[in-house]
Amino acid sequence: MVHPYTRFRIRLARHAVAQLASRLRSSAEIAMLVLGPMTLGLLAFAALPAMLAAAEPLPFALPLLCLHGVAMSLPIVLLRPRVVPADVAAWLRPLPVPPARLLRAAAAVAALLTAPLALAYAASLAIWLVQDPGWMAPLRAVGGTVFSFLLTLACATGLLVRGAALPQRSQQAPADAAAATCPPMPRAGWFYLWRQLFWLPLWRGAAAGARQGALLAAAIGAGVLWMLGPQALPRVAGAIVTSILLVLLAHEADQALRRQLARVRGLAAGWPVDVAALAWHARALVLLGIALAPAAVTATGALAGAWHGTAGRFYLLLAWSVPPLLVLTPPFTARGRMALVALAIMLLCATGSQLWN
Amino acid sequence: MELNPAVDIKDLAFHFATRSVFYGLNLQLGPGLTWLRGRNGRGKTTLLKLLGGALAPSRGHIRLDGLDSATDALAYRRLSFYCGGEAPALDWLTAREWLELHLALYLDADRAVLDRHLDAFHVADIGAQPVTGLSLGQYKKLQLAFALALPARLLLVDEPFNGLDVDAVGVLEEVLARRTRAGTSCIVLTSHLDLRIAPTVTLDLDTQPGVL
Numbered sequence: 034m035v036h037p038y039t040r041f042r043i044r045l046a047r048h049a050v051a052q053l054a055s056r057l058r059s060s061a062e063i064a065m066l067v068l069g070p071m072t073l074g075l076l077a078f079a080a081l082p083a084m085l086a087a088a089e090p091l092p093f094a095l096p097l098l099c100l101h102g103v104a105m106s107l108p109i110v111l112l113r114p115r116v117v118p119a120d121v122a123a124w125l126r127p128l129p130v131p132p133a134r135l136l137r138a139a140a141a142v143a144a145l146l147t148a149p150l151a152l153a154y155a156a157s158l159a160i161w162l163v164q165d166p167g168w169m170a171p172l173r174a175v176g177g178t179v180f181s182f183l184l185t186l187a188c189a190t191g192l193l194v195r196g197a198a199l200p201q202r203s204q205q206a207p208a209d210a211a212a213a214t215c216p217p218m219p220r221a222g223w224f225y226l227w228r229q230l231f232w233l234p235l236w237r238g239a240a241a242g243a244r245q246g247a248l249l250a251a252a253i254g255a256g257v258l259w260m261l262g263p264q265a266l267p268r269v270a271g272a273i274v275t276s277i278l279l280v281l282l283a284h285e286a287d288q289a290l291r292r293q294l295a296r297v298r299g300l301a302a303g304w305p306v307d308v309a310a311l312a313w314h315a316r317a318l319v320l321l322g323i324a325l326a327p328a329a330v331t332a333t334g335a336l337a338g339a340w341h342g343t344a345g346r347f348y349l350l351l352a353w354s355v356p357p358l359l360v361l362t363p364p365f366t367a368r369g370r371m372a373l374v375a376l377a378i379m380l381l382c383a384t385g386s387q388l389w390n
Numbered sequence: 391m392e393l394n395p396a397v398d399i400k401d402l403a404f405h406f407a408t409r410s411v412f413y414g415l416n417l418q419l420g421p422g423l424t425w426l427r428g429r430n431g432r433g434k435t436t437l438l439k440l441l442g443g444a445l446a447p448s449r450g451h452i453r454l455d456g457l458d459s460a461t462d463a464l465a466y467r468r469l470s471f472y473c474g475g476e477a478p479a480l481d482w483l484t485a486r487e488w489l490e491l492h493l494a495l496y497l498d499a500d501r502a503v504l505d506r507h508l509d510a511f512h513v514a515d516i517g518a519q520p521v522t523g524l525s526l527g528q529y530k531k532l533q534l535a536f537a538l539a540l541p542a543r544l545l546l547v548d549e550p551f552n553g554l555d556v557d558a559v560g561v562l563e564e565v566l567a568r569r570t571r572a573g574t575s576c577i578v579l580t581s582h583l584d585l586r587i588a589p590t591v592t593l594d595l596d597t598q599p600g601v602l
Binding site: 212213214215216220221222225226229230233234237238239300302303304305306307 | 439442443444445464465467468470471472479480481482483485486487489490491493494495496497501504505508513514515516517518520532
């Protein structure tokens with residue numbers, strides 16, 4: 034008989050997974066349509082890192098397998114706020130649950146969450162065992178993969194226990210937080226309102242700002258590398274990575290803006306401020322931020338002489354018009370938006386890969 | 391602008407997705423303190439939000455000094471302020487940033503009065519704390535200190551005594567009594583507790599025609 038606490042935690046996890054699946058359904062449909070055969074091929078490679086590590090001599094194999102096992106548990110860090118939402122954790126923590134029960138419940142939830150990984154490993158192992166390449170020692174490959182998976186499961190359990198257990202005792206007294214409540218200088222203006230209502234929420238208690246920052250840096254880095262054309266990076270790979278990052282950056286920034294606009298509209302309903310004008314200013318500033326990436330690609334491309342041909346000019350036109358297109362078009366449906374994103378990626382990739390042909 | 395504020399509600403209808411709250415509500419509110427009473431779920435907070443412009447009527451009009459809450463929305467909102475809500479909105483801001491933002495939105499707030507109220511409520515030194523880290527009473531005091539520093543013609547105060555300490559209740563009652571006597575603003579207040587200050591008008595939604 035499963036204890037009600039464990040049953041509740043499993044139900045919570047299933048609900049979170051179902052919610053996530055419904056959110057990702059539209060994107061998954063488009064991704065499967067565009068990248069279907071490639072996705073199936075990737076499945077065969079799921080267990081490859083563990084099998085390759087297991088083929089090394091034991092002193093190298095063990096640390097590599099441990100690293101792989103721990104790394105594969107990291108998505109649980111992202112999933113944990115969904116599996117144990119903050120409002121649920123607040124009343125879950127004071128419940129008189131013995132540590133052993135907490136551990137068992139966390140292990141059950143971890144098993145549920147890592148089950149797809151186990152299935153992918155099993156399919157991948159089966160494929161490679163049938164292929165039986167020369168470098169693979171079948172027993173060590175199976176043992177290594179199982180070891181890596183068990184380590185992932187253990188780490189996932191540990192992460193979930195931390196999420197639902199009593200909060201950690203704070204080690205350090207905070208610095209004196211006393212500060213005047215009344216601000217010294219009155220401020221006003223659209224830029225100030227944008228900063229308080231759209232910029233700060235990206236960074237405080239949210240990962241959206243860091244995500245956009247990372248995407249922006251990656252898009253600029255990939256674009257510059259593509260244009261410089263080092264020996265190790267084929268031009269086509271540079272075009273594909275840069276194009277994907279440019280579109281994902283615009284999509285991510287647009288989604289974050291739409292979410293925050295929905296929040297602000299509710300809050301600002303009674304304020305003496307023109308919310309529609311505020312929304313236009315927010316959109317303009319988001320576009321200005323995103324523009325850094327195409328600007329960097331344009332500038333380095335000009336130095337590398339990339340924009341002389343028709344493909345170059347068409348790529349520039351696309352790279353500059355995709356962000357406003359995503360930000361200024363209505364959201365349609367989730368599926369429609371994902372189709373637009375996929376189309377933009379495909380057009381940019383196709384044009385970008387023709388640049389040096 | 392008239393010396394005495396006047397609120398005119400005509401043929402007001404408002405529906406949530408699952409139920410109707412008002413249908414054909416007619417009210418006139420004058421200067422002074424209006425004590426809005428009624429059982430839970432009668433629509434006290436909804437009426438305050440409608441009066442504050444945060445909700446839009448499905449039908450009918452709300453006018454403050456002749457300004458319509460729907461057609462003259464910005465001008466209307468400059469003259470009114472809704473003070474309520476116990477869960478902090480703008481949960482990414484600190485207390486000082488919260489106040490700074492509201493000062494930027496309502497440019498005619500009296501900063502000297504605001505300073506005085508923050509002191510009187512003992513919340514003058516919580517500026518660095520995030521609003522989500524404030525206690526219920528501290529958040530309420532922050533909102534009230536700001537609301538009472540506004541020259542609002544229509545001040546809407548939802549359950550102001552919830553979570554306040556005894557000293558703060560005394561301060562609030564004194565300020566409300568003073569503003570009521572001055573008669574320059576229309577204060578609409580909801581409270582399940584009996585008021586220790588005399589309201590100008592008591593409005594009971596349980597017996598009011600047009601409340602469903």
